[in-house]
Amino acid sequence: MTHPLTALNQRLGGIAYGGDYNPEQWPREVWQEDVRLMREAGVNLVTVGVFSWSRIQPRPDTYDWDMLDEVLDLLHGHGIAVDLSTPTAAPPPWFTRLHPDALPVTSAGTRLAHGSRQAFCPSHPAYAEAADAVVTALAGRYAEHPAVALWHVHNEWGNHNALCYCDTSAEAFRSWLRARHTTLDALNSAWGTDFWSQRYGDWDEIDPPRDTTAFRNPGQELDFRRFSSDALLGRHRAETALLRRLAPGIPVTTNLMGTLEKKTDGHAFAPACDLVSVDHYLTAADPDGHVDLALNADLARGMAGGRPWLLMEHSTSAVNWQPVNVAKTPGEMRRNSLTHLARGADGIMFFQWRQSAAGAEKWHSAMLPHAGTDSRVWREVSALGAELATLTEVTGTRVRADVALLFDWPAWWALELQARPSSRMRYLDMVRSWYAALWSLNITCDVVAPGADLTSYRAVVAPNLYLVGDKDAANLTDYVRRGGHLAVGCFSGAVDSQDRVRPGGSPGPLGEVLGLSVDEYLPLRPGERARLDDGSAVADWAERVEPRGCAAVVRFAKGAAGGPASGGPAVTRNDFGRGSASYVATLPSPQTLHDLIEALAHRAGVRPVVPPVRGVEAVRRTGPQGSFLFLVNHTPHHAKVPGVRGTGLLGTEVSDSGVLVPGGGVAVVREQAPARP
Numbered sequence: 001m002t003h004p005l006t007a008l009n010q011r012l013g014g015i016a017y018g019g020d021y022n023p024e025q026w027p028r029e030v031w032q033e034d035v036r037l038m039r040e041a042g043v044n045l046v047t048v049g050v051f052s053w054s055r056i057q058p059r060p061d062t063y064d065w066d067m068l069d070e071v072l073d074l075l076h077g078h079g080i081a082v083d084l085s086t087p088t089a090a091p092p093p094w095f096t097r098l099h100p101d102a103l104p105v106t107s108a109g110t111r112l113a114h115g116s117r118q119a120f121c122p123s124h125p126a127y128a129e130a131a132d133a134v135v136t137a138l139a140g141r142y143a144e145h146p147a148v149a150l151w152h153v154h155n156e157w158g159n160h161n162a163l164c165y166c167d168t169s170a171e172a173f174r175s176w177l178r179a180r181h182t183t184l185d186a187l188n189s190a191w192g193t194d195f196w197s198q199r200y201g202d203w204d205e206i207d208p209p210r211d212t213t214a215f216r217n218p219g220q221e222l223d224f225r226r227f228s229s230d231a232l233l234g235r236h237r238a239e240t241a242l243l244r245r246l247a248p249g250i251p252v253t254t255n256l257m258g259t260l261e262k263k264t265d266g267h268a269f270a271p272a273c274d275l276v277s278v279d280h281y282l283t284a285a286d287p288d289g290h291v292d293l294a295l296n297a298d299l300a301r302g303m304a305g306g307r308p309w310l311l312m313e314h315s316t317s318a319v320n321w322q323p324v325n326v327a328k329t330p331g332e333m334r335r336n337s338l339t340h341l342a343r344g345a346d347g348i349m350f351f352q353w354r355q356s357a358a359g360a361e362k363w364h365s366a367m368l369p370h371a372g373t374d375s376r377v378w379r380e381v382s383a384l385g386a387e388l389a390t391l392t393e394v395t396g397t398r399v400r401a402d403v404a405l406l407f408d409w410p411a412w413w414a415l416e417l418q419a420r421p422s423s424r425m426r427y428l429d430m431v432r433s434w435y436a437a438l439w440s441l442n443i444t445c446d447v448v449a450p451g452a453d454l455t456s457y458r459a460v461v462a463p464n465l466y467l468v469g470d471k472d473a474a475n476l477t478d479y480v481r482r483g484g485h486l487a488v489g490c491f492s493g494a495v496d497s498q499d500r501v502r503p504g505g506s507p508g509p510l511g512e513v514l515g516l517s518v519d520e521y522l523p524l525r526p527g528e529r530a531r532l533d534d535g536s537a538v539a540d541w542a543e544r545v546e547p548r549g550c551a552a553v554v555r556f557a558k559g560a561a562g563g564p565a566s567g568g569p570a571v572t573r574n575d576f577g578r579g580s581a582s583y584v585a586t587l588p589s590p591q592t593l594h595d596l597i598e599a600l601a602h603r604a605g606v607r608p609v610v611p612p613v614r615g616v617e618a619v620r621r622t623g624p625q626g627s628f629l630f631l632v633n634h635t636p637h638h639a640k641v642p643g644v645r646g647t648g649l650l651g652t653e654v655s656d657s658g659v660l661v662p663g664g665g666v667a668v669v670r671e672q673a674p675a676r677p
């Protein structure tokens with residue numbers, strides 16, 4: 001069956017291009033200009049209605065479809081398809097007035113007020129009823145509208161309100177706990193409630209982990225995270241079910257947030273969508289923002305099971321929600337967009353079409369800036385639209401990765417709960433450092449869940465699995481037994497899925513495959529360094545590792561310089577079954593990680609997309625229609641990538657000596673012979 005996104009691309013005649021369109025912010029005359037300029041910029045898909053609830057249902061018992069009727073007709077008349085959004089991310093003021101107790105409550109007990117967006121408790125029945133009603137009305141009205149090509153459920157589930165601690169949430173939490181644990185005894189054991197006299201004798205005694213005197217119960221916190229993500233997923237499923245029933249044949253998506261969102265488990269949401277779409281925003285203060293972008297694109301592809309995915313939002317230039325909102329440099333938006341495309345996106349969309357004149361996001365960039373069409377941003381936006389229109393043949397091709405990087409929301413939640421050995425262990429930092437090593441070696445990886453089917457990967461890396469469930473650990477052990485090559489980061493296998501330490505200590509069920517046990521965790525003081533015998537220095541973390549069959553590949557230096565684990569293994573390797581498993585007992589330097597990944601790739605027979613050229617990112621998409629090599633130059637200097645043959649696209653120069661990638665530019669080559677059929 002044709003993938004729904006590929007079908008959408010066929011309908012659009014190519015790569016999806018556009019953004020959030022919020023016509024309610026503008027008078028009618030402007031809509032005419034909008035559609036004209038959309039055409040000019042090559043826009044073929046816009047997301048409409050994301051925050052339109054107070055317009056389309058101005059009173060509890062009144063719907064007003066005038067704006068949407070007109071806008072959808074107008075867009076359709078100009079050949080622009082619509083990703084029609086349910087408006088449920090922003091309940092109108094009348095809803096809050098009718099149901100003040102549906103406002104979310106913080107862990108400190110403060111009920112938040114109306115006045116922004118997502119001001120609702122995810123578990124409140126009044127919200128569910130109102131949301132279902134407006135979704136039903138919307139779907140009923142537009143199911144047959146020829147402009148509607150995609151449904152966009154809600155907006156970034158849980159971005160602002162995922163964790164609600166109100167009494168309604170408390171009740172829903174209890175029901176969720178009953179379903180998960182069945183008996184109070186099981187819950188008491190899972191949460192270790194005999195510690196500090198927390199044993200529950202009645203379900204009604206259990207509350208969300210609200211602010212309390214000292215450390216909260218970690219089992220309770222972790223389950224509350226799971227419950228909260230599930231509560232939103234329940235709402236996502238409810239809306240999706242309505243849309244599928246009332247408007248069959250139109251695919252449904254929601255914009256996930258990748259690593260930008262800790263609170264909702266993307267791996268759980270993705271399968272509940274017909275096609276995966278994600279938002280990504282650069283952190284202006286991060287000089288390696290483009291590496292984070294690549295990581296998130298690979299996570300989007302991982303969530304999509306390797307199939308094409310849609311970039312629902314990114315920014316043309318600055319955002320407005322960071323401490324200092326730096327404008328993108330000329331060419332940066334193009335590089336960002338083409339990197340997403342290279343990594344499997346078959347649509348490039350932005351927040352938003354026209355920069356707002358009023359409201360909270362008026363200083364956020366858009367496709368059509370305040371300055372109008374005589375502006376750098378507009379010129380780059382229309383140039384990109386024209387370029388994407390020439391890359392239609394890329395749609396539907398796949399990025400094939402030989403490596404999987406494991407990314408797990410529950411592991412992230414658990415690692416960063418209170419009272420750990422070191423608060424300096426940050427999940428995303430670990431993931432990013434491992435990913436950066438792969439990135440710099442031009443090794444493509446899919447970012448997937450630990451329970452994913454790993455059979456197609458030659459190598460698997462797990463930057464951190466502080467929490468690992470028995471099944472996931474067995475999945476990894478089996479993977480290696482059958483010939484896979486695994487590398488695991490420090491402080492992994494520490495607890496089970498309830499944050500309980502298993503008998504025998506770390507790395508728990510990973511001990512067998514890694515061939516070691518961890519005698520003691522030895523966090524370093526802030527500012528302290530320990531030397532390794534590969535010449536690098538590490539900070540923050542060390543472990544005393546007892547080999548149980550593994551070999552030490554790198555050791556902590558002997559004597560004082562080696563820190564608390566001096567002389568002990570820092571990087572290990574265990575030949576196990578037909579494969580191998582490595583462990584890293586510290587937060588390694590980029591050099592140590594680079595060496596580790598290089599050795600792992602060598603053992604596993606993983607090859608780079610092309611041999612690395614400093615600062616030039618390389619990704620390949622392949623399919624029956626050909627092989628497309630994308631080279632993104634993140635340096636200001638021209639670069640030559642040798643050994644590539646084929647036809648240059650987007651003006652790319654290919655010669656016998658290789659491909660020229662202009663400084664800050666992107667080269668695309670339709671390769672002569674697909675690298676891998």
Ligand code: GAL
Nearest residue numbers: 155156279281313319351364
């Ligand atoms: C996203 C959100 C958009 C807009 C954007 C600004 O998180 O979905 O509605 O607020 O951020 O960067």
